Amino acid sequence: SQQGEEDPQALSIQEGENATMNCSYKTSINNLQWYRQNSGRGLVHLILIRSNEREKHSGRLRVTLDTSKKSSSLLITASRAADTASYFCAKSFNTDKLIFGTGTRLQVFP
């Protein structure tokens, strides 16, 4: 399967702590995207990182990509209760399709 894995499946932290989620894949990608999903809602795009990029930032979010290890990480710094959601990575294999992982459920306690 091209999907790879996401870990951890679930993560619980206190407000103010950092949260790190990882995503791996098995074949070369064109880009990798991270999405957030609040309960009962659709997914919202966070960051897209292309295969020739190593790091991208957006506010408190930092995404890294290591193509040699075929992995990516999403770091949320100084987390807030409002960051509680599920986070998904999605891989583009240079086709019309975007393949999603199974996600990480993040719970941030006040």
Next chain:
Amino acid sequence: DAGITQSPRHKVTETGTPVTLRCHQTENHRYMYWYRQDPGHGLRLIHYSYGVKDTDKGEVSDGYSVSRSKTEDFLLTLESATSSQTSVYFCAISDDRSRSPLHFGNGTRLTVT
């Protein structure tokens, strides 16, 4: 927010009946996708469209068909609904294949009894 509307938002139907879900966009995006979301499986691609009347299969297309007669509308039909098709269905749009972010609708929760 991208203009994507899914209808209905909730539906309960009986096994063996046909069901059609609608996705309507106001963004004039070329690419439209149907995903299903199930616990433990994340999102799985059912079908997608790369233009009017142009569609292709995704990972889990068996038992589903799609149609796109206008840029703004993408229909997903369950030909004969089964309990295994109980799921949350999401429509998404993109203006540049998988090289651009997807914008998602708020989903349709379908229950097949």
